[in-house]
Amino acid sequence: MPDAPAATAPRTARGERTAARLRDAARQVFADLGFAAARVEDVVEVAGVSHGTFYTYYENKAAVLDALVDETAAALLEVAEEPWEGEDVEATLETVIGRFVDLILREAAVIATWLEASAHDPHFRDRLRLVRGRVATQVAGHIAPVSRAGHDPEVVAGALVAMVEGYATRGLLTAADADRAAAVRTLARLWAGGLQRVADSGGAG
Amino acid sequence: MPDAPAATAPRTARGERTAARLRDAARQVFADLGFAAARVEDVVEVAGVSHGTFYTYYENKAAVLDALVDETAAALLEVAEEPWEGEDVEATLETVIGRFVDLILREAAVIATWLEASAHDPHFRDRLRLVRGRVATQVAGHIAPVSRAGHDPEVVAGALVAMVEGYATRGLLTAADADRAAAVRTLARLWAGGLQRVADSGGAG
Amino acid sequence: MPDAPAATAPRTARGERTAARLRDAARQVFADLGFAAARVEDVVEVAGVSHGTFYTYYENKAAVLDALVDETAAALLEVAEEPWEGEDVEATLETVIGRFVDLILREAAVIATWLEASAHDPHFRDRLRLVRGRVATQVAGHIAPVSRAGHDPEVVAGALVAMVEGYATRGLLTAADADRAAAVRTLARLWAGGLQRVADSGGAG
Amino acid sequence: MPDAPAATAPRTARGERTAARLRDAARQVFADLGFAAARVEDVVEVAGVSHGTFYTYYENKAAVLDALVDETAAALLEVAEEPWEGEDVEATLETVIGRFVDLILREAAVIATWLEASAHDPHFRDRLRLVRGRVATQVAGHIAPVSRAGHDPEVVAGALVAMVEGYATRGLLTAADADRAAAVRTLARLWAGGLQRVADSGGAG
DNA sequence: CATGAATGAGCTTTCATTCAT
DNA sequence: AATGAATGAAAGCTCATTCAT
Numbered sequence: 001m002p003d004a005p006a007a008t009a010p011r012t013a014r015g016e017r018t019a020a021r022l023r024d025a026a027r028q029v030f031a032d033l034g035f036a037a038a039r040v041e042d043v044v045e046v047a048g049v050s051h052g053t054f055y056t057y058y059e060n061k062a063a064v065l066d067a068l069v070d071e072t073a074a075a076l077l078e079v080a081e082e083p084w085e086g087e088d089v090e091a092t093l094e095t096v097i098g099r100f101v102d103l104i105l106r107e108a109a110v111i112a113t114w115l116e117a118s119a120h121d122p123h124f125r126d127r128l129r130l131v132r133g134r135v136a137t138q139v140a141g142h143i144a145p146v147s148r149a150g151h152d153p154e155v156v157a158g159a160l161v162a163m164v165e166g167y168a169t170r171g172l173l174t175a176a177d178a179d180r181a182a183a184v185r186t187l188a189r190l191w192a193g194g195l196q197r198v199a200d201s202g203g204a205g
Numbered sequence: 206m207p208d209a210p211a212a213t214a215p216r217t218a219r220g221e222r223t224a225a226r227l228r229d230a231a232r233q234v235f236a237d238l239g240f241a242a243a244r245v246e247d248v249v250e251v252a253g254v255s256h257g258t259f260y261t262y263y264e265n266k267a268a269v270l271d272a273l274v275d276e277t278a279a280a281l282l283e284v285a286e287e288p289w290e291g292e293d294v295e296a297t298l299e300t301v302i303g304r305f306v307d308l309i310l311r312e313a314a315v316i317a318t319w320l321e322a323s324a325h326d327p328h329f330r331d332r333l334r335l336v337r338g339r340v341a342t343q344v345a346g347h348i349a350p351v352s353r354a355g356h357d358p359e360v361v362a363g364a365l366v367a368m369v370e371g372y373a374t375r376g377l378l379t380a381a382d383a384d385r386a387a388a389v390r391t392l393a394r395l396w397a398g399g400l401q402r403v404a405d406s407g408g409a410g
Numbered sequence: 411m412p413d414a415p416a417a418t419a420p421r422t423a424r425g426e427r428t429a430a431r432l433r434d435a436a437r438q439v440f441a442d443l444g445f446a447a448a449r450v451e452d453v454v455e456v457a458g459v460s461h462g463t464f465y466t467y468y469e470n471k472a473a474v475l476d477a478l479v480d481e482t483a484a485a486l487l488e489v490a491e492e493p494w495e496g497e498d499v500e501a502t503l504e505t506v507i508g509r510f511v512d513l514i515l516r517e518a519a520v521i522a523t524w525l526e527a528s529a530h531d532p533h534f535r536d537r538l539r540l541v542r543g544r545v546a547t548q549v550a551g552h553i554a555p556v557s558r559a560g561h562d563p564e565v566v567a568g569a570l571v572a573m574v575e576g577y578a579t580r581g582l583l584t585a586a587d588a589d590r591a592a593a594v595r596t597l598a599r600l601w602a603g604g605l606q607r608v609a610d611s612g613g614a615g
Numbered sequence: 616m617p618d619a620p621a622a623t624a625p626r627t628a629r630g631e632r633t634a635a636r637l638r639d640a641a642r643q644v645f646a647d648l649g650f651a652a653a654r655v656e657d658v659v660e661v662a663g664v665s666h667g668t669f670y671t672y673y674e675n676k677a678a679v680l681d682a683l684v685d686e687t688a689a690a691l692l693e694v695a696e697e698p699w700e701g702e703d704v705e706a707t708l709e710t711v712i713g714r715f716v717d718l719i720l721r722e723a724a725v726i727a728t729w730l731e732a733s734a735h736d737p738h739f740r741d742r743l744r745l746v747r748g749r750v751a752t753q754v755a756g757h758i759a760p761v762s763r764a765g766h767d768p769e770v771v772a773g774a775l776v777a778m779v780e781g782y783a784t785r786g787l788l789t790a791a792d793a794d795r796a797a798a799v800r801t802l803a804r805l806w807a808g809g810l811q812r813v814a815d816s817g818g819a820g
Numbered sequence: 821c822a823t824g825a826a827t828g829a830g831c832t833t834t835c836a837t838t839c840a841t
Numbered sequence: 842a843a844t845g846a847a848t849g850a851a852a853g854c855t856c857a858t859t860c861a862t
Contacts, residue, residue, distance in 0.1 A: 193402025572781025607808025
């Protein structure tokens with residue numbers, strides 16, 4: 001990562017396939033065991049390649065996670081940058097929140113591992129801060145108009161984003177699709193009501 | 206007898222003091238390095254005892270964390286069970302949220318380590334689920350009256366609790382006390398507005 | 411996958427050579443120090459490999475011993491299953507006993523370690539019982555014809571086998587080959603005489 | 616043992632009782648776990664005394680075993696020195712062998728531990744050789760008259776003693792008393808027959 | 821005498837990483 | 842590119858032994 005020059009980028013299609021197999025395997029192993037407990041051996045076993053091959057493509061365990069985080073972070077930023085369209089506030093929020101919830105559920109394994117690695121690795125901590133900050137700033141831009149002085153839009157946005165991320169990562173939404181839709185609707189109502197309140201009242205109370 | 210574990214509960218005041226020193230040291234080391242990177246040697250160094258002494262009181266690294274989690278979990282449940290008093294909804298919420306935020310900030314190191322350990326250790330994952338569930342249930346009991354059919358009070362409570370926990374654990378609140386107060390006020394407004402909205406509208410709309 | 415043990419069977423000729431070197435080294439170290447006092451480090455030092463390599467092929471100290479016991483047990487059963495040929499009883503017994511004595515002397519190191527390990531490890535105790543039982547049963551089959559009612563052939567066989575095993579493992583036979591031959595002749599006479607006596611007299615007398 | 620001056624001999628009746636409790640506990644723990652796996656902690660737990668108390672009476676684990684071996688060795692030598700009385704050879708042998716078998720069964724735990732410790736501790740190996748040698752010499756003295764040139768009485772005695780010791784320590788005799796008596800009778804017949812044979816025929820064959 | 825806390829040497833085991841094939 | 846054997850640093854943990862109370 002900061003100083004990792006050894007692993008060569010795959011030059012052939014076969015090489016790219018192997019690298020992808022390793023990423024997929026890592027995603028699965030991290031989901032099952034977490035980052036700390038996962039061993040390179042577990043990853044290569046699932047990927048069906050030999051031990052040495054791993055190091056042809058990735059410097060170390062952190063490097064695969066970093067590659068997975070690349071994908072997840074890009075997807076998060078993409079969703080964050082999509083426009084908020086629609087007349088009805090609640091409907092708009094439902095759409096936006098739905099996108100985030102879907103993405104978070106899809107990337108749950110990577111996100112959980114990312115959070116775990118952040119606990120001891122400054123590199124992942126920094127990336128997390130960066131992405132969370134960008135998402136919050138984007139959201140803050142959308143809600144700024146409705147927020148009066150006294151309530152920092154970044155704080156409001158941070159709190160609302162934390163609500164969605166927190167709820168989605170708790171593992172309570174895995175089951176039926178109806179549950180997901182109902183929860184998203186509830187989250188949208190909470191956002192809408194909360195936003196209206198901070199718009200109506202200033203910070204002075 | 207055949208497989209009696211080495212670790213025993215301290216039988217004298219001196220022993221209890223040593224165990225407490227180890228817990229304090231662990232709290233600090235976990236905060237600095239995270240659970241995965243922390244070594245037992247780091248803990249005993251900070252505690253100023255020998256390597257073997259650690260194992261007199263704790264089976265392993267996870268056992269000290271478990272002891273710390275005992276304290277934090279008890280504190281969280283205690284706060285969750287305090288009554289919600291006061292006429293004004295927002296003022297009440299501010300008090301309640303303030304208590305949680307204070308506690309979470311005070312126990313930030315343990316909570317962060319607990320979350321990290323949950324990624325690979327089912328024991329900590331279970332404890333986390335249990336405590337979060339109990340807190341959400343308590344909150345759900347308080348807000349049920351204002352929640353109409355169509356919005357599961359547990360979902361609403363879970364989301365609001367996630368917001369507070371998420372916001373407080375992001376490390377954005379460490380600085381000035383004024384920041385903290387303002388953030389708590391904002392969170393209270395978001396709760397109040399959100400709660401009112403889910404009370405006014407059913408789940409169908 | 412979650413709990414795949416480190417030790418694997420060697421997949422190449424080079425690996426098999428290394429595993430064999432480790433077995434040879436263990437045999438020697440066990441002979442010199444006994445099982446309890448032998449350290450894995452002693453074994454790898456003699457084998458001329460690194461510490462980690464040991465664990466590539468054997469889970470632990472007991473696993474190498476088990477591999478050595480595999481060989482010794484097979485050799486014992488092979489000898490036990492050889493036919494008893496010859497007209498003259500004493501000559502036949504001398505041949506058979508000679509085979510056992512030779513084998514026991516050759517495998518003395520492994521047998522002594524096996525006995526030692528049996529004192530605390532049920533696995534080795536079970537294997538010992540199994541092999542001793544099989545040998546005794548084979549011998550019992552050969553002597554049954556000369557054994558009258560009242561003397562259980564298994565008891566007679568067990569006692570005679572114990573005599574040979576006991577005598578050979580006492581470390582009194584290492585010196586000259588003439589000593590060995592004389593001792594074997596004495597043992598054969600004792601068997602022959604004992605067998606004739608239990609054949610002539612019933613159990614009641 | 617060779618150089619162990621620290622542990623003081625108990626001076627009071629209470630002290631002697633504690634020392635005896637420790638010996639009894641050690642006997643039991645050694646029987647259950649073997650010498651290598653037994654820990655001082657296991658012994659003190661069974662004895663119901665504290666960890667430190669152990670070292671008031673015994674230098675270390677080997678010292679308690681040595682104390683137990685003192686008792687067992689004395690009992691063995693005492694039996695070995697008893698006169699062989701009786702007209703009938705087989706009846707005499709039955710009496711003598713019965714005494715040994717009884718003693719060995721009674722002291723089985725100590726003997727097994729003694730054998731185990733002999734594998735790596737020269738002190739116990741020497742004591743074992745000494746006692747076995749004395750017993751064999753005593754037996755050899757009794758059987759010398761019936762043994763012709765060509766069969767060393769010490770070899771004959773060693774083999775016969777090995778038969779009894781081996782049979783009695785295999786754990787096949789624990790059950791009914793009738794079994795024991797039958798086995799002793801069989802062993803006596805085997806001795807008698809073997810002895811007669813080596814008396815009738817010289818070493819030359 | 822008895823207690824049990826404290827010590828620390830020493831062994832086991834793991835696993836990321838390198839390297840010869 | 843791929844393989845898997847070999848390495849060795851780093852922890853983990855145990856337990857005999859000492860010592861303050």
